[in-house]
């Protein structure tokens with residue numbers, strides 16, 4: 001699996017998307033072959049935990065968005081339009097939850113310069 005990061009080479013300034021694997025010896029630039037020792041295990045682990053948390057937030061966001069979108073469509077096509085305040089409030093809450101988790105899921109990007 002590895003930890004997805006953005007890696008910038010200090011020699012030729014090329015930026016590429018790398019997957020840092022646990023146990024991988026070096027980070028190597030695909031353009032100029034400049035390489036540096038991989039990050040220490042502890043740091044990799046921290047990045048791994050953070051990116052997994054973000055992925056989870058992203059999934060929660062998508063699920064909430066799907067529920068909210070379903071609620072909207074349900075309201076638009078099948079429900080009587082007189083007493084739907086609670087339904088709409090729920091839908092809006094799900095949209096807001098989706099928004100919050102969407103933001104949480106996309107805040108941090110890790111850039112490794114080597």
Ligand SMILES: [Zn+2]
Pocket residue numbers: 009010011012013014029030031032033034
């Ligand atoms: Zn390079």
